[in-house]
Amino acid sequence: MQVKIIDHPLIQHKLSLIRDIKTGPKEFRELLDEISMLMAYEITRDLPLETTEIETPVAKCQCKMLAGKKMGVVPILRAGLGMVNGILRLIPAAKVGHVGLYRDPKTLLPVEYYCKLPPDVAERDFVVIDPMLATGGSSAATIDILKREGARHIKLMCLVAAPEGVLLVNKQHPDVEVYTAAVDEYLNDHGYIVPGLGDAGDRIFGTK
C-alpha cells in the first residue's frame, strides 16, 4: 500500500476531535479547515524554489522564492469543499476546479453530475481533495476526469482513508501520491469507513 500518513501531533489531535460524534457542524468545519491548512504545508514540501535578488533595509541578498509552478485544487463535491479554504490560505494563487460526484448508496459506485476545471489543465499540478477515501471510487473517477482533460501531475489528499480505497487508487493510478491523516481499519457493509467519522458531507453541511 503506497500512502503518506501525515502524523503531525496537531493534525492527529484535531482529527480525534473531528471524529467525535459530539462535534457539531460549526466546529467540524473549523477543524477541517485547520487540518487542511496543516496538511497543505506537508504536501507542498517538494515545490521548487528559485533564487532571486531582494533588497532588505540593510543590504541586497540572494533569496529563495517559489519557482512559480502553476497549481490547481480540485475538491470533490460536496465534502471536498470543506478543505478548499485551508489550502488556499497557503497557496492563494492556486486555481480551483470542481468535480461533482455522489456515491450511489446501493452500488457504492460514483455518479458524475458536475465538472468545471481551469482552462490550462495540462500546465498545472493538481491536488484532488476529499475528506473521505472509502472504496476509492470517487477519487479514482476524479483523477480519471483530470487525466482525460490533460492533467499529468496529480496528488490526492484526504483526511481519513480505508485500506480498500488506498489500494484502488494505487492500482488505477500508480503515478498519484496519496496523502492522508489516517488509514482506518476497514469498510462496513454500507461502505462507511470504520471507525471513520461518519458522513463527511452531512457533518459539514448539517444535512442529517
Ligand SMILES: O=P(O)(O)OC[C@H]1O[C@H](OP(=O)(O)OP(=O)(O)O)[C@H](O)[C@@H]1O
Ligand atoms: O471512496 P468512495 O467509496 O467513493 O466514497 C467516498 C466519497 O463519499 C463521500 O461523498 P458522498 O457520495 O457522500 O457525497 P457528498 O460529499 O455530496 O455527501 C465522500 O465525500 C467521498 O466523495
Ligand SMILES: O=c1cc[nH]c(=O)[nH]1
Ligand atoms: O465513511 C464514509 C464513507 C464515505 N463517505 C463518507 O462521508 N464517509
Ligand SMILES: [Mg+2]
Ligand atoms: Mg456524503
